[in-house]
Amino acid sequence: MEEAPAAAAPHNPAETRLTVTSPEQMRELGLKLAGLLRAGDLVMLTGELGAGKTTLTRGLGEGLGVRGAVTSPTFVIARVHPSLVDGPPLVHVDAYRLSGGLDDMEDLDLDVSLPESVIVVEWGEGKVEELTDDRLEILIHRAVGDTTDEVRHVTLTGLGDRWAKADLDSLAG
Numbered sequence: 001m002e003e004a005p006a007a008a009a010p011h012n013p014a015e016t017r018l019t020v021t022s023p024e025q026m027r028e029l030g031l032k033l034a035g036l037l038r039a040g041d042l043v044m045l046t047g048e049l050g051a052g053k054t055t056l057t058r059g060l061g062e063g064l065g066v067r068g069a070v071t072s073p074t075f076v077i078a079r080v081h082p083s084l085v086d087g088p089p090l091v092h093v094d095a096y097r098l099s100g101g102l103d104d105m106e107d108l109d110l111d112v113s114l115p116e117s118v119i120v121v122e123w124g125e126g127k128v129e130e131l132t133d134d135r136l137e138i139l140i141h142r143a144v145g146d147t148t149d150e151v152r153h154v155t156l157t158g159l160g161d162r163w164a165k166a167d168l169d170s171l172a173g
Contacts, residue, residue: 014158016168022150026052026140029154030059032171037064037118039088041162042132044124047140052152053122056138057092060120066090072122080117089117096123134160 020026037043037060045053054072061070065085072094081090091113113119114131121128129135139155156168 014163014166014168016156016171018154018156018172020052020152020154023052023055026055026152027059027062029171030056030061031063032059033156034060034063036166036168036170037088039116039118040114040132040134041118042114042128042135043118043120044128044135044137045120045122045140046125046137047152048142048144051140051142053140056140057090057120057122060118061090061092064088064090064118080113089113091117091119093119093121093128094123095121095127132160134162136163 018029020029033043033056043060045056047053054070058070061068061081064081064087065083066081066087066089067084068079068081070079070081070090070092077095078091078093081092083089119131125137135158137157137159139157141153141155142151143149156171158164158166158168
């Protein structure tokens with residue numbers, strides 16, 4: 001695995017690639033990632049149906065010590081999970097059913113919630129990038145079709161000053 005540059009410029013994203021072989025490993029990745037997150041972070045999750053976006057977010061919620069079961073918010077669009085450990089709340093958004101960009105999401109007040117929360121948006125590509133230049137984009141790729149293959153290829157890309165010096169490679173261990 002290639003190491004991300006120690007002091008990448010904001011226009012040079014930090015990138016880490018991982019292979020995950022089970023739902024438990026995906027949850028564990030979320031647990032580890034939670035240790036790098038802080039209030040004000042935006043995490044965008046992209047991947048096919050069943051790729052593991054919600055499983056990863058469950059691990060994030062567990063690692064952040066938030067209240068409530070983290071489940072897919074597909075039909076409610078967004079759920080707020082307050083912290084039980086004096087940390088930031090987790091705002092979990094599923095933008096799958098939203099067709100437009102940030103305008104369609106304006107009612108969620110994500111721009112207001114962002115400074116004090118960790119916001120995770122599933123299916124957010126093309127919809128929430130305008131919220132901040134500093135974000136972590138996570139692409140989860142899995143084999144599609146009739147398969148029982150649990151292997152997922154995960155690419156984490158940190159954009160902006162916030163992620164330029166983040167140690168994304170630490171998630172591999």
